[in-house]
Amino acid sequence: MRHKRTNLETELRANRPQPSDEFVNRLEGRVREGRRSRAGSFRVAFAGSLAAGVLAALASVGGLGYASNATGEAVQKAKRVVKSSHGTAVVRKSPSRDQYGKPKVKKKAKKKAKKKAKGRAFARPPFTG
């Protein structure tokens, strides 16, 4: 009885219906393709969530303000460097200036208007010789 049952079980396993190789290959390809596309979207979602997590962590310790300050300073420094390299430098003290003369700087002479003293006249004592 035991032997018979074992035979039947073996037979059932051995004669298990098998799909055609073509069907297996086709379905396997579809499954792998489906997995790949899902894995791609999962990767994008993972990267996004990671970035959001980093931002949240930074914001919680004031890192965002620090980062924005640092960025602002860097921008200012970069601007300065760029400006000085492209702008016209005016040299005020140079041998050529000494040789060809300094540009005359016209100073407006202050006219000191003599104001007549108003009010009580000054009385000088008479010349007596």
Added chain:
Amino acid sequence: MLRVDPLRNPEPLIRRVYGYVAYRIGDGPDAEDITSETFERALRYQKSFDPQKGEPLAWLIGIARRLIEGRPPTLELAIEVPDRSDGGDLEDVTLRRLALSGAVSRLEPRDRDLIALRYGADLTARQIAEELDLRTNAVEVALHRALGRLRAAIEEPGDPPVRKQGTAR
């Protein structure tokens, strides 16, 4: 927590799901359709797979079972087995295979399901018990009886085996 991909190695899973489906509804295009649909659904609902509840194969077999139970009833053609072979090992093997398929197709749905789960999908009695929400011991007993009825069906082709009153399911 790392997500487990249940369809990482699909080829052996395809063969075993097909084995189960073919024992349930017969070998051929219908079995291929159900197997394909099973994997389509598995891809769609991949997130619902919980490795703590069972292995990927058991999960796929669960999907296939629901698909088979939900499909509209179809006319099942009886497999005709010639009375005797005229000789040749290959022919004998083929005849034996046909006799086996015919006998399985004549079993009651419950017995057929058990045979398909055990010998088509190659699930263990414990995995079957989890799938059918039964105790392992009950599954072993039910399988033993289903095998007895299958043997009777093979020995007496044509007459569907009758379940005795009061036998455990």
